[in-house]
Amino acid sequence: MILDGNDPAAIAAAAHAVRAGALLGLPTETVYGLAADASSDAAVAQIFAAKGRPSDHPLIVHVASAEGIAHFASEVPDFAQKLVDAYWPGPLTLILPRLPGVAGAATGGQDSVGLRCPAHPVAQALLRACAAPGDEATQGGPPVWGVAAPSANRFGRVSPTTAQHVQDELGADLLVLDGGPCAVGIESTIVDCTRGVPVLLRPGAVTREQIEAACGIKPLSKEDLPALTPRASGTLEAHYAPHAKVRLMDAKALQTGLDLLGSDAAHIAVYARVVLRSKSPRLVIRRMPDDAAATAQQLFAVLRGFDDERVKLIWIETPPPSPEWEGVRDRLQRAAAA
Structure with a gap:
């Protein structure tokens, strides 16, 4: 209720x-x-x-x-x-x-x-x-x-x-x-x-x-301090995972993968900051914000939405290495490890 x-x-x-x-x-x-x-x-x-x-x-x-x-x-x-x-x-x-x-x-x-x-x-x-x-x-x-x-x-x-x-x-x-x-x-x-x-x-x-x-x-x-730190919530290697398999890729690898699949790309969702080209009408694409805080705010809702689309693979552009993106990178790396 x-x-x-x-x-x-x-x-x-x-x-x-x-x-x-x-x-x-x-x-x-x-x-x-x-x-x-x-x-x-x-x-x-x-x-x-x-x-x-x-x-x-x-x-x-x-x-x-x-x-x-x-x-x-x-x-x-x-x-x-x-x-x-x-x-x-x-x-x-x-x-x-x-x-x-x-x-x-x-x-x-x-x-x-x-x-x-x-x-x-x-x-x-x-x-x-x-x-x-x-x-x-x-x-x-x-x-x-x-x-x-x-x-x-x-x-x-x-x-x-x-x-x-x-x-x-x-x-x-x-x-x-x-x-x-x-x-x-x-x-x-x-x-x-x-x-x-x-x-x-x-x-x-x-x-x-x-x-x-x-x-x-x-x-x-x-x-x-690996032997000294206590157990804590959300720190397992695999966590925060949707039902679809998550893969982190750089922008070039994302575009290369889409080019290779061409019009046959299906059951795949893509979440990226770059604008990508695809010949497949069956691809699910969401643009990742350029701002880390905005990405964090929508991240889990986006992953749930991809599951609702019944995709089997989720390709995500690896977040930047800058400090403000550390929280988003952590969640995505754990999701990809599941």
Whole structure:
């Protein structure tokens, strides 16, 4: 069931459901999440079951504000606090030492916890409603200080960026708050803050340069500390994959492939910044924006659209190597590896 996220009654109903242990499709500025009470192992178990996700693969816990950190983390290093001050609310997840006895199922049993404060107004309204004090008999349960919310899709598949995507993926029985299309379009940047220095585990809208500018420390890459970094959401080699096979190619290779196939090209979709020539009327072509942020915003919707066209192959022009494209490159490389 899809509810209008701008309706206060819908927010109240959704908060009641979460307090009662139910799942919820939740809009954020990055992608739609599949949310449940992070403090309830039973509620979190429903997330893993619905997604088909391994139970040792940690989830990100969403909080309404920086005050929520104290409910889940035992320590906030100075550089992490600077990142909170600069980018919360926003598309940045910080991995911090976990308080003993909290969110064990949501963190996959690790001694660290990934925390994010989303900027989306519907997510903010839901989180505030969940944490607000009230009559437990009518509210559906005690206050919820954070919701675990991985992307609302089957494990390893393309993340949803609209409420309809969530319903198409997980069924009409799931309660979903509609907050419109996601503004960022790819998942949050993840920074590990448990090693004394920032370690970039997953690139996103908040770039390496912005991380360094905010905290004064150049972030390491997870490859720099392969044996030390914790498990984190969305960091598997193969992820974010449509049903069709994805192949990354440069512009010259794309045009060469189309020339070789000629009018016989079929069941192929192409997503590229360059203008391509083809003699086949059966080719599905979408132009990739020249701007990295615009590409990120539409990327998952484009991949889902190609699947709807029943194509078998998706040829994508490799994004530029510049820093602002790192998040898009990461998602496409993982999609191509699936």
